[in-house]
Amino acid sequence: MERVYRLTISCPDRVGIVARVGQFFSGHGGWIVEANHYSDPVSNRFFMRHCIRAESLPFGLAELKSRFAEIAAEFDMDWHINDSDQPKQVILMASKDSHCLVDLLHRWHSKELHCDIPCVISNHDTLRSLVEWHGIPFFHVPMDKDNKGEHFRRVNAIVEEHKADTVVLARYMQILPPELCQKYHGQVINIHHSFLPSFAGARPYHQAAERGVKLIGATCHYVTQDLDAGPIIDQDVIRISHNDRVEDMVRLGKDVEKMVLARGVRSHLEDRVLLHGNKTIVF
Amino acid sequence: MERVYRLTISCPDRVGIVARVGQFFSGHGGWIVEANHYSDPVSNRFFMRHCIRAESLPFGLAELKSRFAEIAAEFDMDWHINDSDQPKQVILMASKDSHCLVDLLHRWHSKELHCDIPCVISNHDTLRSLVEWHGIPFFHVPMDKDNKGEHFRRVNAIVEEHKADTVVLARYMQILPPELCQKYHGQVINIHHSFLPSFAGARPYHQAAERGVKLIGATCHYVTQDLDAGPIIDQDVIRISHNDRVEDMVRLGKDVEKMVLARGVRSHLEDRVLLHGNKTIVF
Amino acid sequence: MERVYRLTISCPDRVGIVARVGQFFSGHGGWIVEANHYSDPVSNRFFMRHCIRAESLPFGLAELKSRFAEIAAEFDMDWHINDSDQPKQVILMASKDSHCLVDLLHRWHSKELHCDIPCVISNHDTLRSLVEWHGIPFFHVPMDKDNKGEHFRRVNAIVEEHKADTVVLARYMQILPPELCQKYHGQVINIHHSFLPSFAGARPYHQAAERGVKLIGATCHYVTQDLDAGPIIDQDVIRISHNDRVEDMVRLGKDVEKMVLARGVRSHLEDRVLLHGNKTIVF
Amino acid sequence: MERVYRLTISCPDRVGIVARVGQFFSGHGGWIVEANHYSDPVSNRFFMRHCIRAESLPFGLAELKSRFAEIAAEFDMDWHINDSDQPKQVILMASKDSHCLVDLLHRWHSKELHCDIPCVISNHDTLRSLVEWHGIPFFHVPMDKDNKGEHFRRVNAIVEEHKADTVVLARYMQILPPELCQKYHGQVINIHHSFLPSFAGARPYHQAAERGVKLIGATCHYVTQDLDAGPIIDQDVIRISHNDRVEDMVRLGKDVEKMVLARGVRSHLEDRVLLHGNKTIVF
Missing domain, CATH: 3.40.50.170 (Formyl transferase, N-terminal domain)
Known part of the structure; x- marks a missing residue:
C-alpha cells in the first residue's frame, strides 16, 4: 500500500468547496488517488474524503495540517488528516x-x-x-x-x-x-x-x-x-x-x-x- | 405441470406417521413426487407436505379425502388435500x-x-x-x-x-x-x-x-x-x-x-x- | 428531480484535473450536487462524473459545452455533457x-x-x-x-x-x-x-x-x-x-x-x- | 446434539420406497427426526436422507445395517448408514x-x-x-x-x-x-x-x-x-x-x-x- 494522507471533511454545503480543496492540493502537486463527496439534501451538510499520495506533496503531515487549517476555517469544517503510515x-x-x-x-x-x-x-x-x-x-x-x-x-x-x-x-x-x-x-x-x-x-x-x-x-x-x-x-x-x-x-x-x-x-x-x-x- | 394432489398435515409428533402415510399411498400405487417433513423440537408438532401424482391413484379427490380421513383421525391431524387442477x-x-x-x-x-x-x-x-x-x-x-x-x-x-x-x-x-x-x-x-x-x-x-x-x-x-x-x-x-x-x-x-x-x-x-x-x- | 448537467470525463491521469474542473464550475457559481472519481492504477486513466445544478450556472448547455471544451482540450479528455431535462x-x-x-x-x-x-x-x-x-x-x-x-x-x-x-x-x-x-x-x-x-x-x-x-x-x-x-x-x-x-x-x-x-x-x-x-x- | 443414524439412499425411482423404509423404521420404534427426498425427473433416480434417533431403535449400527441390507437389495439401492457419534x-x-x-x-x-x-x-x-x-x-x-x-x-x-x-x-x-x-x-x-x-x-x-x-x-x-x-x-x-x-x-x-x-x-x-x-x- 502506498503511503497516503487521508483527509475527511464535514461542513455546511456551498459552492466552491471542492474547487478550493482541489486547488490547494494541485497547487502543491498533490496527487489525489481517491475522492468521495456527499451532499446531504436534508441537512445541507457536505462530506468529503480525499486520499493524497504522501510523496507527491513537498511537506509532511504537520505542515499539511497547518496549511489546510486556513481553508478549514474559511469553510467552517470539521476535519481530520491521517497518515496511512501511522496505524x-x-x-x-x-x-x-x-x-x-x-x-x-x-x-x-x-x-x-x-x-x-x-x-x-x-x-x-x-x-x-x-x-x-x-x-x-x-x-x-x-x-x-x-x-x-x-x-x-x-x-x-x-x-x-x-x-x-x-x-x-x-x-x-x-x-x-x-x-x-x-x-x-x-x-x-x-x-x-x-x-x-x-x-x-x-x-x-x-x-x-x-x-x-x-x-x-x-x-x-x-x-x-x-x-x-x-x-x-x-x-x-x-x-x-x-x-x-x-x-x-x-x-x-x-x-x-x-x-x-x-x-x-x-x-x-x-x-x-x-x-x-x-x-x-x-x- | 402434471396434475398432483397436495396433502398438508400438522399433528402431534410420534413414531410411525411417515410410515403410515407412505403405506397408505403405496398401497394404492400412489406415486409421491415431492415430500417434505418437519418436526418442531419445541412444540413436538409434526408437519408434512406430499405431492402425489393424481393419475397414479385409482380414485379421485373425494374418495381420496374420504379414505385419508381415517388416518387423519388416528393421528389427530389438521390436514388438507388440494388438487393442483383446481386453482x-x-x-x-x-x-x-x-x-x-x-x-x-x-x-x-x-x-x-x-x-x-x-x-x-x-x-x-x-x-x-x-x-x-x-x-x-x-x-x-x-x-x-x-x-x-x-x-x-x-x-x-x-x-x-x-x-x-x-x-x-x-x-x-x-x-x-x-x-x-x-x-x-x-x-x-x-x-x-x-x-x-x-x-x-x-x-x-x-x-x-x-x-x-x-x-x-x-x-x-x-x-x-x-x-x-x-x-x-x-x-x-x-x-x-x-x-x-x-x-x-x-x-x-x-x-x-x-x-x-x-x-x-x-x-x-x-x-x-x-x-x-x-x-x-x-x- | 431537479435539473442537472451531467458531465462525464475520461482522460490520462495527472495532478490538477479535479482542481481545474472544480475551479471552472465554482468560478461560475456552479453547484456540484454529485461527484465521482476513479483513477485506474493499471492504465493510468482518470474517470469522472459530475452533476451540476443547471440553474446555478449563468448560461445554458451550449455555452457550457463551448466553455468547457477548452479544459477538455488541455487535459485531452473524452467528455460528454448531458442535460437531465433532455431524456x-x-x-x-x-x-x-x-x-x-x-x-x-x-x-x-x-x-x-x-x-x-x-x-x-x-x-x-x-x-x-x-x-x-x-x-x-x-x-x-x-x-x-x-x-x-x-x-x-x-x-x-x-x-x-x-x-x-x-x-x-x-x-x-x-x-x-x-x-x-x-x-x-x-x-x-x-x-x-x-x-x-x-x-x-x-x-x-x-x-x-x-x-x-x-x-x-x-x-x-x-x-x-x-x-x-x-x-x-x-x-x-x-x-x-x-x-x-x-x-x-x-x-x-x-x-x-x-x-x-x-x-x-x-x-x-x-x-x-x-x-x-x-x-x-x-x- | 442427540445421537442419530444417518441413512442416505440413491436408487431407481418407483412406488413404495418411502413407505417401505418408513415401515421398517416405525416397525422397530425408530423415530425419524429429519427426512429429505428428491426424485430426479430426468434420470428417474430417487434420493433420500433420513436421520433416526439412535436410542429409539432396539439395536445398534451393525444390526441396523444388516437388517436394512434386505430392503436395500430389494430396491437396488446405493446406501450408507453413518452414526453421528463416529466423527x-x-x-x-x-x-x-x-x-x-x-x-x-x-x-x-x-x-x-x-x-x-x-x-x-x-x-x-x-x-x-x-x-x-x-x-x-x-x-x-x-x-x-x-x-x-x-x-x-x-x-x-x-x-x-x-x-x-x-x-x-x-x-x-x-x-x-x-x-x-x-x-x-x-x-x-x-x-x-x-x-x-x-x-x-x-x-x-x-x-x-x-x-x-x-x-x-x-x-x-x-x-x-x-x-x-x-x-x-x-x-x-x-x-x-x-x-x-x-x-x-x-x-x-x-x-x-x-x-x-x-x-x-x-x-x-x-x-x-x-x-x-x-x-x-x-x-
Whole structure:
C-alpha cells in the first residue's frame, strides 16, 4: 500500500468547496488517488474524503495540517488528516465467544487490517492462549456484578495507558457506562447480533426465533449511551428457515457477525466513516 | 405441470406417521413426487407436505379425502388435500401504487402463477385500465374516512360473491377490520414495506432513513388483528447507502416488495405454507 | 428531480484535473450536487462524473459545452455533457418473452425511468397489445432466416428514423450483425441470461443445469461484435438447488434478468456508465 | 446434539420406497427426526436422507445395517448408514494462505464442525505453529517440481496411515494426480476461488479482473480428474466494482472462499451431499 494522507471533511454545503480543496492540493502537486463527496439534501451538510499520495506533496503531515487549517476555517469544517503510515491503536474487548476475536486477529495477523493491537481485554480468561499466540498482551479484567465500576475503571486505565484511539467490542457482551460512551464517542465499535433496530438488547436470536423471521442479521455500530441505538456502520443478513432452531441461528449468525464487524472495523481504520448526527456516511 | 394432489398435515409428533402415510399411498400405487417433513423440537408438532401424482391413484379427490380421513383421525391431524387442477380463487386489492399489482398480474398472465383472479378491488380508480387490459373485472370501492365500515362491507360482499379463498393486499395501504382478519385467517396475504419487526406501521422508509439503516427490506405475511405482526411467509432486503434519500429507498424498496410478495403468494398457492402459531413452515 | 448537467470525463491521469474542473464550475457559481472519481492504477486513466445544478450556472448547455471544451482540450479528455431535462431516446427490442419488456415499460410508465421510448421493435407480433396499451408504437419486423439482412435493414431504418440514442435488447434473442454493433458501439444494451462469462451463447439455463451450478445469474452488457463478450454493466445471481429443473431456472432467472437489465439501463440513462476498453466504470 | 443414524439412499425411482423404509423404521420404534427426498425427473433416480434417533431403535449400527441390507437389495439401492457419534476423519491440506485453514480449524476448535482432524499436510512449513497451537500434528511434505510423484506418495501414505475418509484442500494449490482422484472419489473437497465454470485453472481473480465482471465467487466441489470440473457442492459470490483491483478481489474473495468451503465441508460431514453423476444433491 502506498503511503497516503487521508483527509475527511464535514461542513455546511456551498459552492466552491471542492474547487478550493482541489486547488490547494494541485497547487502543491498533490496527487489525489481517491475522492468521495456527499451532499446531504436534508441537512445541507457536505462530506468529503480525499486520499493524497504522501510523496507527491513537498511537506509532511504537520505542515499539511497547518496549511489546510486556513481553508478549514474559511469553510467552517470539521476535519481530520491521517497518515496511512501511522496505524490506529485498536484495543479489542471480548468475553468467552471467540468467533469475532479470532476473525479480527487473523485479519490483523495476515496484514489485511492495518492497525496496531496493543492488547486484548476480556472479562474472562478463556481466550488468553489464543490471544497470546498472536503475540498480543491479554488482560483479564473480571467483572464483579456488584462492582461494575471497578471493572470499567480498570478498562479505562488500560485503554488510556495504551493510548488506544479505537476500542472494538468483539462480542464483549457488557454494557459500557455512560461516561465511557461519552468520552470515547465515535471510537467504540460494537457488533450487535441482530438486524437493528429489530431485537435490540438481550438474546436477539431468541427474539428472532419467537417472531418467526426469515432472515437474521448483525449490525456494526458506534456505541452511544442509548443501548444498541448508536450510528450504524454496516449491517448484513443471512437467510434462515423453519428448520433452524435457536442454536442454528446462533451458529449461522456468527458468520454474519464476524463479517459485518470486520467490514465495519476496516472502514473505520481507513477513515471511511463520517458521523452525521446518529447516522453515518460510509465512503 | 402434471396434475398432483397436495396433502398438508400438522399433528402431534410420534413414531410411525411417515410410515403410515407412505403405506397408505403405496398401497394404492400412489406415486409421491415431492415430500417434505418437519418436526418442531419445541412444540413436538409434526408437519408434512406430499405431492402425489393424481393419475397414479385409482380414485379421485373425494374418495381420496374420504379414505385419508381415517388416518387423519388416528393421528389427530389438521390436514388438507388440494388438487393442483383446481386453482385457488385470488382477489387482489390495491391502492394507487402499481408495482406489486403489475408484477402479480404479469406473472398470472404469463402463466407463472397458477390461480384464478376473479377480480381486483381498489379504493381508487387509478389502476382500472391496467387491470381491465388483462381481462379482469375491476371494482372501485371508495374509502370514506368517516365510514370505513361501508367500504369493508362492500369488500366483504365482493370477496364472498367471487368465492375467493385468498386475498392479496398488493400495497392496499388500509387496515382490515378485526372481524375480516378473523374470518379470513390464513387467507389474507399482505406485503409490508419494511423488514419486520422493524418499522411496523406507517411510513417505514421514513423510519428507516431516520434510523440510518444500511439495508431496507420487505415482509410478506398473513394478516392478523395485530398490525404488521402476523405470521411471516417471506422477507428480503436490499443494500442502501448514505446516498439514498427516502425517495430512493421507496424506489429500491419497490423491487424487494414485489419480489417478496410474488414469492410468498406462489408458496401459498402451492400449499407450501403451514401455519404454526404465529410462525410459518414454508416447504 | 431537479435539473442537472451531467458531465462525464475520461482522460490520462495527472495532478490538477479535479482542481481545474472544480475551479471552472465554482468560478461560475456552479453547484456540484454529485461527484465521482476513479483513477485506474493499471492504465493510468482518470474517470469522472459530475452533476451540476443547471440553474446555478449563468448560461445554458451550449455555452457550457463551448466553455468547457477548452479544459477538455488541455487535459485531452473524452467528455460528454448531458442535460437531465433532455431524456434519452430508447428503443426497446423484444421477441416473445414479455418479462423484461413489461418490467421496463412499467418503470417508464410509473416515471421511474427517465427516458422517451419512441417505439418497440419485435420479430414477433405477440407483444403488440401490451406495448400499445402504453401508448407506444409497436413495429413488427419479421425475421426471415434466409434473409436476416432485410430484417436488420428495417431495424436500422426504424432506429435512425426515431433518432434513438440507445437500443435495449430486452430478450430479443437475435444476434446483431457486426456493422450494427460497430455503428452503435456503447449504445446497445443486452441482457444475457447467465452469469457471464459462464454459459455464453444459446440455452444458458440448460448449460447451467448440465453443469450442476448452485447459483444462476444474468448479465447486462453493451453489445459488441463478440457474442456475449461486450463490456459488462451489471450482473446478479440467485440461489438454486437440485430441486430446480431447467424450467424452474428459467422462471427464477426471469426475475434476475429483469432486475439486472433495469439497473443497467438506469445507470446508462443517468450517464453513470463509462467505457474503459472492454470494461465499465459504473459510478 | 442427540445421537442419530444417518441413512442416505440413491436408487431407481418407483412406488413404495418411502413407505417401505418408513415401515421398517416405525416397525422397530425408530423415530425419524429429519427426512429429505428428491426424485430426479430426468434420470428417474430417487434420493433420500433420513436421520433416526439412535436410542429409539432396539439395536445398534451393525444390526441396523444388516437388517436394512434386505430392503436395500430389494430396491437396488446405493446406501450408507453413518452414526453421528463416529466423527469423520478429516485431513486438511494447505499451502501458505491461511484464511481457509484458520477458519476450518476455528470451527472445529469451537465444536461447530463435528469431525476429527488427525493432521494437517502442507507443502510449506509456514502454517506449522498455527496448526500445532490447536494440538493437531502438522506434516510438512515439500513439493519438488521435478518429483511430484514423491510428494503425492508421501501424502497418500499419511492419508492411509491416519485412516482419513475425507481430505479437504483448503487452498492447497496443487493438482492431485489422477490415481488419487480416482482412489478418493467423492472424498476430496476443494475450494476454487472463482464462480465455476468461469475462470477455472490458474489465477482466477486476474481472469475476473481482465473480463470486468461485477461479482466474484468461490466454488466448493469434489475433486475429479478433470481440473475444477468435479461435482459442485456449494457456491457463492460477492459484489465488486471498478474500484476493486486484483488485490482487493483477492482480499474480498477470501471471505467467500472460507464461507463456501466451510458450508460445503459441513454438508459433507453431515452426509447431506449425495452424488448424482457430475452433480450433487445437497439435502
